[in-house]
Amino acid sequence: MTYRWDFTPLLDNWQALAMGAVGTVRLFAVCLVLGLGFGLIVALARRSRWRLARWVSIGFIEFFRNTPVLVQILWFYFALPMLVPVEITPFTAAIFGISLNSAAYSAEIYRAGIQSIEPGQWEAARAIGMSGLQTLRRIVLPQALRRVLPALTNRGIEIFKMTTLASVVAYIELLHQGKLIASLNFNPLEVYTVIGALFFLFLYPLVRATYALERRLARSD
Amino acid sequence: MDTPLLRLAGLDKRFGDRAVFSGVDLDVKRGDRIAIIGASGSGKSTLLRCINFLERPDAGRVILNGEPVGAERQRSGGTETRYDEGSLNRLRQRVGMVFQQFNLFPHMTALGNVMEGLVTVKRMARAPAGERAMAELARVGLADKAEAYPAHLSGGQKQRVAIARALAMEPEILLFDEPTSALDPALVGEVLDTIQALAAEGRTMILVTHEIGFAYHMATRVLFLAEGGIYEQGTPDEVLKAPRRPLTQAFIAGHRRFSF
Numbered sequence: 001m002t003y004r005w006d007f008t009p010l011l012d013n014w015q016a017l018a019m020g021a022v023g024t025v026r027l028f029a030v031c032l033v034l035g036l037g038f039g040l041i042v043a044l045a046r047r048s049r050w051r052l053a054r055w056v057s058i059g060f061i062e063f064f065r066n067t068p069v070l071v072q073i074l075w076f077y078f079a080l081p082m083l084v085p086v087e088i089t090p091f092t093a094a095i096f097g098i099s100l101n102s103a104a105y106s107a108e109i110y111r112a113g114i115q116s117i118e119p120g121q122w123e124a125a126r127a128i129g130m131s132g133l134q135t136l137r138r139i140v141l142p143q144a145l146r147r148v149l150p151a152l153t154n155r156g157i158e159i160f161k162m163t164t165l166a167s168v169v170a171y172i173e174l175l176h177q178g179k180l181i182a183s184l185n186f187n188p189l190e191v192y193t194v195i196g197a198l199f200f201l202f203l204y205p206l207v208r209a210t211y212a213l214e215r216r217l218a219r220s221d
Numbered sequence: 222m223d224t225p226l227l228r229l230a231g232l233d234k235r236f237g238d239r240a241v242f243s244g245v246d247l248d249v250k251r252g253d254r255i256a257i258i259g260a261s262g263s264g265k266s267t268l269l270r271c272i273n274f275l276e277r278p279d280a281g282r283v284i285l286n287g288e289p290v291g292a293e294r295q296r297s298g299g300t301e302t303r304y305d306e307g308s309l310n311r312l313r314q315r316v317g318m319v320f321q322q323f324n325l326f327p328h329m330t331a332l333g334n335v336m337e338g339l340v341t342v343k344r345m346a347r348a349p350a351g352e353r354a355m356a357e358l359a360r361v362g363l364a365d366k367a368e369a370y371p372a373h374l375s376g377g378q379k380q381r382v383a384i385a386r387a388l389a390m391e392p393e394i395l396l397f398d399e400p401t402s403a404l405d406p407a408l409v410g411e412v413l414d415t416i417q418a419l420a421a422e423g424r425t426m427i428l429v430t431h432e433i434g435f436a437y438h439m440a441t442r443v444l445f446l447a448e449g450g451i452y453e454q455g456t457p458d459e460v461l462k463a464p465r466r467p468l469t470q471a472f473i474a475g476h477r478r479f480s481f
């Protein structure tokens with residue numbers, strides 16, 4: 001059986017694909033910032049001196065790590081509005097699901113990074129009169145973040161790929177648009193090949209950029 | 222003039238139910254150079270770390286320039302001393318510490334390490350802080366290494382940067398915890414020279430050391446720790462040359478066994 005590849009329907013629909021790409025990148029950017037940012041807060045709460053903060057943080061991490069993102073997105077989209085009178089757009093539901101899950105995972109990454117810093121670093125900073133917060137900001141986090149940058153890169157890649165889950169609530173991103181094109185033109189082979197390739201074309205340069213960042217940060221070694 | 226620069230009054234420290242020391246009293250006058258010696262595990266580091274509150278003493282007070290650190294509160298079971306972070310941070314600016322493992326900040330250059338306290342704690346602008354830090358690096362003979370990261374420095378150079386970092390805060394007392402124990406023998410000398418130069422400036426310092434010879438030449442007073450406290454103290458000649466009590470005698474004899 002020989003299949004004749006035909007990309008013309010895709011080229012004809014480039015605008016729909018471009019819309020999808022914008023949707024993917026937009027969702028990725030928001031979830032990256034929220035997920036990795038909130039994750040740091042959760043990680044710090046987990047090492048707080050207040051027991052309540054630690055409990056809340058652990059509960060959050062365990063809950064969101066151990067439930068599927070797909071279920072969370074569906075839950076925020078369909079279930080939450082039944083509990084509280086809010087209107088949830090597909091975009092918001094996807095942001096909630098992906099960011100909270102990413103925050104839970106990245107919190108554990110940050111925690112491991114912070115724990116890996118020798119106690120002597122804290123002591124040296126405290127010994128010149130730095131406060132706990134100053135020590136964290138100036139001494140511990142810069143070193144910890146550098147150590148966990150590869151793990152955070154993986155999280156970022158994961159977030160990018162998770163954006164496709166938003167298609168279940170009809171958020172307009174690449175996969176959603178692809179499905180649409182494929183169902184109208186009966187060309188899943190071309191469509192999903194191109195969608196996959198587009199993801200690679202987006203992600204690979206980003207990953208290369210983080211490698212460059214790692215090298216730049218390594219200049220103190 | 223008569224209030225000691227630093228006074229420890231009845232200091233106790235336990236880890237769990239193991240007492241490291243109890244009832245330690247010590248007066249340190251301006252210009253004193255105190256060497257603390259003792260067997261491994263006798264609590265030398267712990268005592269030093271109680272002075273700048275890297276360890277919290279379980280009882281007793283640290284009194285700097287006549288001002289007790291922390292505030293006493295009446296509690297049902299007696300009095301309790303509370304320490305707030307702000308006052309400990311201020312105390313630590315006045316009491317510099319140099320660690321056995323240097324503990325330089327590896328992500329900062331030598332200059333960055335020395336500037337850090339000036340910029341972050343003393344809130345100096347970067348330009349004057351950089352000048353001050355350069356002067357401290359020059360004092361320890363490392364002006365030419367200002368831009369080097371710790372990973373590119375020898376152990377002796379790292380320790381001298383660490384000394385410069387402590388000096389930059391203009392502390393009234395310097396605490397050294399075995400500053401040369403982690404060094405190759407060939408690098409010990411440069412660090413001891415640096416400390417010697419600080420001693421010659423009349424700085425107040427407390428030095429935990431296994432370098433008995435250095436303690437003998439540098440210290441104005443020697444403390445021998447054993448049995449959960451200051452077991453014997455006196456001038457270097459008294460404690461190191463003619464110890465009176467048996468544990469001190471055994472300790473000094475052990476150290477002299479291989480001298481030549």
Ligand SMILES: Nc1ncnc2c1ncn2[C@@H]1O[C@H](COP(=O)(O)OP(=O)(O)OP(=O)(O)O)[C@@H](O)[C@H]1O
Pocket residue numbers: 236241259260261262263264265266267268
């Ligand atoms: N954080 C800690 N938790 C529990 N025990 C500790 C802690 N720090 C020190 N100790 C114990 O307290 C005792 C005194 O320790 P310290 O480090 O002060 O001794 P040292 O005289 O400095 O010994 P060394 O010459 O080996 O450095 C030791 O028995 C040690 O095991």
Ligand SMILES: [Mg+2]
Pocket residue numbers: 265266267399
């Ligand atoms: Mg020690």
